[in-house]
Amino acid sequence: MEAKLLYQDEYISITFEEENNLLIDTWNEKSENLSEERFKNLLLKFKEMVEQSNPKYVLTDVSTFMLPMTPELQEWTVNTITVPLSKEKDYSKHGFIMPQEFIANLSIEQFTEETNMNAVITRYFDELKEAKKWLLEENS
Numbered sequence: 001m002e003a004k005l006l007y008q009d010e011y012i013s014i015t016f017e018e019e020n021n022l023l024i025d026t027w028n029e030k031s032e033n034l035s036e037e038r039f040k041n042l043l044l045k046f047k048e049m050v051e052q053s054n055p056k057y058v059l060t061d062v063s064t065f066m067l068p069m070t071p072e073l074q075e076w077t078v079n080t081i082t083v084p085l086s087k088e089k090d091y092s093k094h095g096f097i098m099p100q101e102f103i104a105n106l107s108i109e110q111f112t113e114e115t116n117m118n119a120v121i122t123r124y125f126d127e128l129k130e131a132k133k134w135l136l137e138e139n140s
Helices: 029-033 036-053 071-088 102-115 128-136
Strands: 004-008 012-017 022-027 057-061 093-097 121-125
Touching (some): 004 036, 012 036, 022 128, 036 071, 057 128
Parallel strands (some): 022 057, 057 093, 093 121
Antiparallel strands (some): 012 022
16 A cells, blocks of 8 residues: 655654545654644644545554643644544544553543544554554444
8 A cells, every 4th residue: 555645754744545545644752852833833734734635534643652732732733623624624534543651642532532522533542453444444
């Protein structure tokens, strides 16, 4: 499966699998050094890539994500990224590959729970294969 690289820097890579209509954003352990401002800019880049590629499915790999998300940052993300995308785009499923570190895991789960009131079905996984299987299954 050939994935097209849409964006990459030292913290994140965003790819698109046209055959599966799947956008994948993968964060790495360098995210621990991100400033909140830089993180916000990267989320705006993610939003732009979703708007351009219009995927049916999104897979976010935060298994090595290290930036603790403050309540303020969570709120900004929900209001600026998640809610607008859920209203204007047609993707129906969003899978997350979660980090092992409990604190980061908790803050990401808290953030995504706030967005579950939207139309996007969200699930959490600990491995890529499982997440992709769920995303690409019909009617799950």
